[in-house]
Amino acid sequence: MVYRRESCIFIVLRRYEREVIYITINNMSSYSTRKECAKGTDCKQAGIAHCEGCTQAFCIKHFNDHRRLLDDDLNVILSEYNDFKNTLTLESSNPFVTIRLQEIDVWENVSIEKIQQKAAELRQEIVHVKVTQIETLSSKFQALAHQIQESKEQDDFIETDLHRWARRLDDLRSNLISPTTIALNQHHHNPLIPNISVSFLWTGNELFDRVLSNDVQIEQDGEVVEGVSFFMMSNEIRGKNNYAFGCHKVRVQIEHSSKQWTFLGINSALTPLQKSSHESKSAYGWCSSDYIYSNGSSQANKTKSPIEMNIDDIITLIFDCDHRQISMINERTDVKHELMVDTNNCPFPWQFHVVLRNRCTRIRILAT
Template sequence: MTSTIQPKTPCTTCGKPSALFMCRGCEKDFCMRHANEHRQELGKQLDELTLDYDQLREKFNEETGQSRYYIQMKEKIEEWERESIEKIYQVANDARKNLENMIEKHSTKLIECLTKVACQINEARKEDEFFETDINEWINQLNKLKNDIYQPPTFDIQYSDNNISFISKINVGICDEGFGRILGNVQLEDNGQVAIHVGSDDYSTVRGKNHYSYGKHRLRFKIEEYCSSKWIFIGIISQDIPMEQLSIKSRSLYGWAGPNQVYINGRFHASFNQYISDAQQDDILELFINCDEQKISLTNERTQSSYELDIDLKQCPFPWQLNINMYFRGDRIRFLSN
């Protein structure tokens, strides 16, 4: 006779054939006791998740309002505002002085003419030597002076027709830059935000995604892994130059590397402009690309050391592009959004 008793399902936790409940989340079976424990464990995980959220939200509020980087950005905007206002005041003061000088010159000329006519009339009266022609001449001179007094010269304010303002425009936006083309033993991760040197030690090149022909641009990087030899090149190159693994020798290349290496037109200069490569692992570096003044600068945010290079447009014509060179296996650099 066939038995109609269905086999009991074992509990996932204790293994006893007494499972009464199945969790719809993990699809596991539990007995009464361990079903309660399972729910308690899920509740505990939810509590931990809530705590993580609260801590993350608190950290977010702190970073958004009090981050050293955000504070520095606000200070730079305020500095731009002060400098612009000072320029406006200076130009306005110069215009006022020019107007005052022109009015003073005109007044001085009128006084000299009036004095001259008065002297001529007094001298003629004193000597009793004057005729109708003299009187008519003095009348004509006084009428002319009368017109100059009652109808002063018209002054015109001339505005520069140059489209480039003497006050540089400032703009704040999200930077969509990142690593793009690669050549050599390097690979990209995190949607092109991280470059890692893989394989054997050898020169490898990484180019940025964007190109620059005008304006000012701040690019920030974090050195997440750094070989003890500490050699990563950060700089620019003309976009039209073909990719090379050893791009540091390109005549179009400008930038900095360690130890104390400066590259100008692809030529190495030790400690140029007293450059010292003080970058360490976890340091954040800022590359400032100033197309308007044809300059670039590199700043270590930890040490506040900063160095600048003038760019020869004949050697490195627009558009410019970010150029990173890596040599040692394991070196890792991350592009940071501004």
């Protein structure tokens, strides 16, 4: 089939399934600008057929040869395609699949054995926690009952004593064993078989519970902590409660501070007490020198609102376990600071974490 235009003649050589091959034949008037065949010196004919794939021009003979070579290449691809199709059909019986299934069976059996062993250890630990908790509560209750009875016999008590004894009794009551006081904590550092441990989640009013050294003292049944040494360094204090779920508030008042260096925040209950604990990877919180601590490093507070912990300031700390976040609010300035917690570095349960450096620094836990 031939199509004529003013300067060119288009000849349809042949049709493929979805392609029509056109040859453009230049008019004799433009003979001097005709292209040579891509075969070069091997062909003296003009390149009147253009291949869109390789963008070369061929004479009619070599254009047909070029198409036959493409057909041969296509047949090779079709042959490889058929070979792969046959391989794919046999893939369901691939022996390597059976080998991998056997490896999974071995992994499963080993995992079950480890899990059963760990489950037995956890059951024993829970029984031990139960016995220890009952003994602890009984001991504290007997001491409190003795104190109350002695005060009654001597008629030596006032209103503040009654309020304090009522709070202690409420605290003992809130720590009776219940679903909210015993938690199973998952440790995600083992991706195949997450390890878990048992910890008793103390609830009720927060109290100061442990100190690193005698440089600081806990007073008034855990409500107050004070630095007492002339030569004290950074000294860690922990609260008694463990936090693993829910949202919790702790209110403290800075009653006295000879120099302004106080750290308030959290630490993981799994991290032992240590010197300069605010620099550990599991410590998260704020320092009165306007620094923020997290992941074992400190950085200056870059917000417009400074971190303040002045004498008589009341600070509210919020531990939001569900959203992995802690907050600090200065009730005098109404300034709020927030900090996200990486539980890989600070795993649950969390504990209230205070660090004091100076003698006579005194902090009191208030009712929430």
